[in-house]
Amino acid sequence: MCSIIGYSGNEIAAPIIVKGLKRMEYRGYDSVGVATESKNQIELKKGIGKVNEVNSKMQLDSLPGKTGIGHTRWATHGTVTELNAHPHSSNSGKIAIVHNGIIENFEELKKQLEDEGYNFKSETDSEIIANLLQKNYETTKDVKETIMKTVSEIKGHYAFVAMFENGELAAARFHEPLIVGVGQENVFFSSDVLGFIEYTDNAVYMKSGNFVILKNNQFQILDFDGKNIKYEITKVSKEFGDTYKGDFAHFTLKEIYEQPDVILKAGETTVEGIDKAVEYIKNAKNIYITGSGTSYNAALIAKQILSKYVKIKAEPIIASELQFAPDTIEENSVFIAISQSGESADVLEAVRIAKKLNCKIISIVNLQTSSLTRKGDVVLGMNCGPEIGVAATKSFTAQLIILYKIVQKLSGSITIDFKQFSESISKIIQNTTKIKKIAQELKNVSDIYILGRGINYPIAIEAALKLKELTYIHAEGIAGGELKHGPLALMDRNVFVIIINPNDSTYTDALTTAREIKVRGAKIIGVSDIESDIYDYWIEIPKINEILYPISEIIPIQLLAYYAALEKDTDPDYPRNLAKSVTVK
Numbered sequence: 205m206c207s208i209i210g211y212s213g214n215e216i217a218a219p220i221i222v223k224g225l226k227r228m229e230y231r232g233y234d235s236v237g238v239a240t241e242s243k244n245q246i247e248l249k250k251g252i253g254k255v256n257e258v259n260s261k262m263q264l265d266s267l268p269g270k271t272g273i274g275h276t277r278w279a280t281h282g283t284v285t286e287l288n289a290h291p292h293s294s295n296s297g298k299i300a301i302v303h304n305g306i307i308e309n310f311e312e313l314k315k316q317l318e319d320e321g322y323n324f325k326s327e328t329d330s331e332i333i334a335n336l337l338q339k340n341y342e343t344t345k346d347v348k349e350t351i352m353k354t355v356s357e358i359k360g361h362y363a364f365v366a367m368f369e370n371g372e373l374a375a376a377r378f379h380e381p382l383i384v385g386v387g388q389e390n391v392f393f394s395s396d397v398l399g400f401i402e403y404t405d406n407a408v409y410m411k412s413g414n415f416v417i418l419k420n421n422q423f424q425i426l427d428f429d430g431k432n433i434k435y436e437i438t439k440v441s442k443e444f445g446d447t448y449k450g451d452f453a454h455f456t457l458k459e460i461y462e463q464p465d466v467i468l469k470a471g472e473t474t475v476e477g478i479d480k481a482v483e484y485i486k487n488a489k490n491i492y493i494t495g496s497g498t499s500y501n502a503a504l505i506a507k508q509i510l511s512k513y514v515k516i517k518a519e520p521i522i523a524s525e526l527q528f529a530p531d532t533i534e535e536n537s538v539f540i541a542i543s544q545s546g547e548s549a550d551v552l553e554a555v556r557i558a559k560k561l562n563c564k565i566i567s568i569v570n571l572q573t574s575s576l577t578r579k580g581d582v583v584l585g586m587n588c589g590p591e592i593g594v595a596a597t598k599s600f601t602a603q604l605i606i607l608y609k610i611v612q613k614l615s616g617s618i619t620i621d622f623k624q625f626s627e628s629i630s631k632i633i634q635n636t637t638k639i640k641k642i643a644q645e646l647k648n649v650s651d652i653y654i655l656g657r658g659i660n661y662p663i664a665i666e667a668a669l670k671l672k673e674l675t676y677i678h679a680e681g682i683a684g685g686e687l688k689h690g691p692l693a694l695m696d697r698n699v700f701v702i703i704i705n706p707n708d709s710t711y712t713d714a715l716t717t718a719r720e721i722k723v724r725g726a727k728i729i730g731v732s733d734i735e736s737d738i739y740d741y742w743i744e745i746p747k748i749n750e751i752l753y754p755i756s757e758i759i760p761i762q763l764l765a766y767y768a769a770l771e772k773d774t775d776p777d778y779p780r781n782l783a784k785s786v787t788v789k
Contacts, residue, residue, distance in 0.1 A: 206233060206290075206304040207276045208382075209399045210365040210373050212418055213390025217272035219265040224392070224399035225274050226255045229778065233276035235289035239300040241371050242269030246300050250289040271371045275302035282327030291367075292331040294338035295322050298369040301337065303330040304395055305362030305380040313357065333364050347372050348430060351415050355428050361549065365393045376415035376428075381547050381575070384408040384416060384423065386437055391418055397440045397573070398590070405440045409573055438573065456593035456674070456776040460762050461633055466588045466598045467626040467755070470605035474584045478606070481566045481582045482613045485510075488538035488564075491518040494526065494554045495542035498596035498669065502542055502603040504662035505754055509607065512659075513751065514614040523550035530557050539563040544591060544599040546574025555579050568606055570599055593777050595673040597762050600666065601755050608751065620749060625756075628746035632760055636767070639760060642729060642741045643767035649700050652677055653691065654761075656704035657684040657714055663704050663754050667761040673779045674769040684710070684717045697725030702761070705732040706745065706753040731757050 207228035211217045217240050225236060236258045237250025247267050251258040255276065259265055264274075275290035282288040291300045307313070310329035313336060318324070322335045336357060341350040351366075351374050363380035367373055375382055375393040385392030385400035385407055392400035393416065397407055408425070410416065414433055416425045425433045452458035471478060485491060491510075493503035503520040510516040518540075521532060533539070539558035543551045546569040555565055555576065567580030570588060577583050586602035605622070612618045646652070652671055656664035665681035672679045682691050684703075695701070701721050705714040711734070718728050718738045730739030733747045743764070745756045769776040 206278050206395070207399065208273070208302045208304050208363060208365055208393070208395045209275070210273045210302070210367070210375060210393035210418075211390065212271040212371070212373055212421060213387065214421075215270065215390065216268070217270050218267040220403070221272050221274035222255060222259055222265040223402070224394065225276050227398040227402070228276065228394075228396050229255060233278050234284045235277045235286070236264070236275065237277075237289045237291050238264040238267055238272060238274040239291040239293070239367060240267040240269035240272035241367055241369060244369050244371070246293065246297060246367065246369055248291055248293055248300060250291065251286055252284055252289065271367065271373060273300060273302045273365050273367050273373070280306060280329075288326045288328050290330060292326060292328065292334045294334040296338050299334055299337050299341065299366060301330065301334045301364050301366045303333055303362060303364040305364075305378075306360045307332055307358050307362060308360040309358065330364075333358065333366070337366055341368070347374050347417055347419075348426070350374075351376055351417070352428060352430050355415065363395060371419075373418040374415060377410045377412055379412050379549075379552070379575075382410045384410060384425075389421065391421055391423055393418070401440060406437050407440045407573070408435045408437055410435075440573070454593070454766070454777045456595060456597065456766055459591055459593050459598045460759065460766065462589070463598050463601045463633070463755075463759060464626040464630045466601050467605055467622055467629060469587050470602035471584055471609050472587060474587075474606075477582050477584050478609055478613060481584060481610055484538050484564050484566060484582065485516065485610070485614065490534050490537035491516065491540065492521055492533060492537060492558070492563075493518050493540040493542065494521045494523045494551060496523045496548050496550050498600050498666060499542040499544065499548075499551070499603065501662050501666040501669070502600060502607065503540075504665070505604060505659060506540070506607045508659045508662070509611050509751060510614075513611050513618055516614065521554065523548065523554040526554040526557055533558055533561050533563065535561045535563070537561070537563045538566065540566045540568065541576060541580070542568045542603055543574075543576050544570045544586070544596055546571045546576035552576060552579070568603055570602065594779050594782050595670055595765070595776070597670075600758065604755055611751075618751070620751065625748060625752055628748055629756065629759060631746065632756070633763065636763055638741075639743065639763050640767050642743070643764055643771050645727070645741070646675070646677065646700065646764075646768045647771040649677060651694070651699045652679040652702065653694065653699060654679065654681045654702040654704065655684045655687065655714070655717060656681070657710035658708070659754060660704040660706065660708075660710060660714075660757065663757045664702075666758055667702060667704070670758075670762055670765040671768070673782060674765040674774065674776045675772055676774060676780070677768070677772075684714055687717055687720065692720070692724075695721050695724040695726045700727045700729060702729045702731060703739070704757050705730055705734075706750075706757065707733050707747065708750050708753060731760065
């Protein structure tokens, strides 16, 4: 989602803010802007495009002053225009804000302010905050009272940073991420530690319903009633500063290549947590697993391996759907929530519903300082390092490895050789010649269908998601047995079909399905550990323990999607219209 940053210190603010926004680009955005305060005046520049593009055109980093705010916007309210880009200034020009989230009652507030003579330049809900702050500040003449009155009037989930013409900064958090970075001679407000990790590894993770005021490089944190809050400064792991591509052309490719290490490291720091999770699952009457996007696909696989290998039933739930059917969840159940960022709004809302029903929460999450971490009764860290590419790759593998470790512990008899498995995945990614050639064939394709049966069906769905995200080709995951119930009508010489076909119990049926498709002219890409003349193209996977097939199947398709994206000249790191962490519904 959008990235927000605020800075005050002894250095010129604008270059630091621009650099921080650049480091947070992975979150997804369509416009960028910076505002700074100097000599009791606020100057503001913003535009459409990437940070480097807008900075080159408008010299964002040349703005004067040692206090400033910055933002990268992903459009929600209002189209992608310069006027809708952040920061937004109040009518007086004496206050500027950057905002992440949604103000649910903005139409009501906008009408009230317009009736009082306030004008609005943008279509956004965010501009409401700037003018509401101006109105309240003109009445109170006090930043603390202004913030308290403002947050009492707005409804929704939000985080915002406000800059006043006297150089004071204030920031408020209500369910959206907001972190204070504490340096020796500077202070940051940011939606992500990457915004300031280059300058300090000291962070305060603000709680929802708190706000912070920064004046003369001194800050205080208060609750929405104005009471001072005790806070703890946390050391941020320096691994989150390691966000450089190195010799790789894109973060996405780098993260695909990191997966052999992920197989060895995922969950290794949470052994006690896995033991505790196993006890919860063993004693649970009902188990639910939730996630969004790729994490939901991991939940689908979790259902299958729990059922097949340890005879435990679990129900996967799309996180965004639970609010419409909360009665799905029974009280005192175990609720497993999966999220790379730990800040996905839909997942956090699902957890909120589950906690109200007295469920035990098992959080599987990569970012150990996230909101989901704090809500978990048990927290299982993916331990895969920062994932910058918007399309999830190594985090999916980390999620599955943790789930395998849970199943292995539950069973007591399943033995998985993760070292051997890591070596077999290394062989896949070391030889990409064939995958690159297949990617060339996909350049002008408009439709790709991916078929899988049993545990391979969730991988078909995940494969389709990766192809959609990176290549913008229409891709659809289909259960192999459903082919004759409709999808067969789509099969002709203009489409490509990927058959997920390992040598497991689904192998023969999947091969039969491939034959039915091929006689109708479609091109067949087989993902299998057995070669067949039915395939027009064969992507070989290793012969391994059956439980591990899902990871060995998806990694070559991640590579295929990556190289097809290059053929189509799309940016695999930052797919259009998408954000890494979807923090608004």
